[in-house]
């Protein structure tokens with residue numbers, strides 16, 4: 001058998017980057033990507049609302065790593081090897097220009113995730129990577145001579161997949177999944193696969209986030225430990241009727257906190273039909289993924305709507321309004337930048353009547369209004385996955401992996417990359433960067 005046969009399980013961002021880094025480092029290695037569904041790079045396709053937020057315009061490794069609630073320390077050294085700047089250059093060298101939005105997120109200039117898919121698939125074909133769809137790996141055994149024997153689901157067919165499948169476009173079939181296919185039809189490959197088993201010298205597991213522990217089974221069977229998976233990047237359900245009436249309203253900068261969990265974040269907030277969303281909520285959900293799961297997603301959330309003003313500044317503003325606009329109804333005179341409808345609801349929620357004017361605002365009512373603006377408390381009672389991006393907190397324990405080369409410290413010859421690891425970032429392109437970086441390092445090391 002060829003001594004440089006490299007098996008990559010998982011045809012996502014990390015698997016493709018690993019395959020390409022490997023192929024480009026060692027010409028002649030036999031590299032194959034085994035993908036269990038009928039589509040490569042399916043998450044890339046739907047990512048960033050179909051635009052694919054490829055990375056983030058932050059070019060300091062340490063600062064970049066601070067955006068990872070899990071994995072910050074482990075990722076600093078890998079980012080020194082391959083960081084966002086390298087991702088930009090990598091895609092540019094293959095004809096894909098990235099553009100930066102005002103908040104730092106980077107997208108393909110075409111605003112289409114298909115550009116990224118076409119680039120990765122094209123590069124893989126050019127590099128001679130064998131791309132295999134409908135090839136789920138069910139089981140892995142480490143053989144005494146150090147190689148890995150993979151058991152595939154179903155029977156291998158040596159017919160090449162239809163063109164559109166290879167282009168990563170076809171939706172997975174719901175019933176009767178087709179027999180595994182390979183591309184190109186493998187002289188040598190067929191000889192190496194007996195009864196749905198194939199053997200390789202180096203193995204990369206890049207199977208993505210394990211939302212259920214079963215998804216981490218291959219790693220566990222090779223001696224690894226899985227940090228229990230829980231969701232990250234979700235939005236909060238809040239039943240407060242007046243809040244629901246405000247669906248669609250957004251604020252550029254609020255401070256949101258979960259006092260019971262010691263969490264506090266500042267950023268943009270969006271009121272939805274079911275509660276609250278937006279970057280500040282997603283960040284709270286990421287940093288608090290485990291704690292909020294432990295609270296069964298039932299906890300009080302506090303919002304400071306005007307975090308740039310302290311209590312004294314607000315009180316003196318209201319006091320001055322008593323003199324400057326005494327006859328004006330309080331509900332009709334919002335403090336900028338609060339939208340009028342939100343201000344109205346906050347005034348009413350603080351117990352001030354719709355008719356009350358500034359001239360008659362008592363000291364006690366003024367105090368209640370200040371409190372309301374600085375600390376509106378909402379009872380959160382559930383969560384929804386964010387449609388634009390979500391990831392799994394948990395995965396292969398980081399201390400069991402050598403981050404210099406992404407090799408297992410437990411099972412030599414085994415490598416890890418991407419979301420399968422206990423690594424996850426906040427929204428903004430950080431999760432793909434972790435996949436590109438760990439995939440690139442693992443690919444070079446396997447070569």
Ligand SMILES: Cc1cc2nc3c(=O)[nH]c(=O)nc-3n(C[C@H](O)[C@H](O)[C@H](O)COP(=O)(O)OP(=O)(O)OC[C@H]3O[C@@H](n4cnc5c(N)ncnc54)[C@H](O)[C@@H]3O)c2cc1C
Pocket residue numbers: 009010011012013014015034035036037039040041042043044046047048049052053054055135136137138206207208209387388389390391417418419420428429430431432433435
């Ligand atoms: C809706 C959505 C939008 C997102 N948008 C963004 C974004 O814009 N920017 C960003 O940075 N992050 C985004 N993310 C997160 C990002 O997609 C992931 O972090 C990233 O895809 C992880 O890459 P991966 O290669 O590790 O895993 P995946 O992309 O999940 O790929 C793993 C692959 O392995 C395959 N597989 C699993 N088990 C087996 C098996 N046993 N045998 C064979 N194949 C197997 C899976 O089918 C899958 O194709 C988004 C996530 C979601 C859900």
